[in-house]
Amino acid sequence: MTTPMSTVSLNARIEKAVKDDLLDMCRHTKRSQSYYTEKVLVDFLAREKEYRKLVQVGIDCEGMIDDDDPRLDAWIDSIGTKDERPIPSPHISPGRLAEQSFSIKINKLKNIY
Numbered sequence: 089m090t091t092p093m094s095t096v097s098l099n100a101r102i103e104k105a106v107k108d109d110l111l112d113m114c115r116h117t118k119r120s121q122s123y124y125t126e127k128v129l130v131d132f133l134a135r136e137k138e139y140r141k142l143v144q145v146g147i148d149c150e151g152m153i154d155d156d157d158p159r160l161d162a163w164i165d166s167i168g169t170k171d172e173r174p175i176p177s178p179h180i181s182p183g184r185l186a187e188q189s190f191s192i193k194i195n196k197l198k199n200i201y
Contacts, residue, residue, distance in 0.1 A: 098125070100125075110124060110125075142175050143175075146175070157176065159173075159176035160176060162176075163175060163176050
């Protein structure tokens with residue numbers, strides 16, 4: 089026997105156009121506003137949790153990642169934009185000390201979260 093999940097109410101202020109799109113979707117699919125709101129929040133939160141985990145991996149690798157790769161700057165600059173780039177795969181340079189420019193980049197990441 090499964091136990092039903094407890095639910096709580098959530099209020100949020102959104103733009104009228106977003107609300108209109110939500111209501112239109114609900115009418116066409118015969119689903120509730122709550123259904124879509126929860127679905128979007130669950131998906132968003134899972135994505136953000138994974139993103140934060142990957143950022144922490146990058147922070148934990150400080151001093152080991154080769155910061156000469158321009159993809160690192162491009163990724164950092166794209167964070168939070170509509171054209172956000174995927175996290176670049178690291179080029180590990182064992183034994184290489186972090187340079188000042190890489191420390192600045194790491195601090196930029198730390199300020200995000």
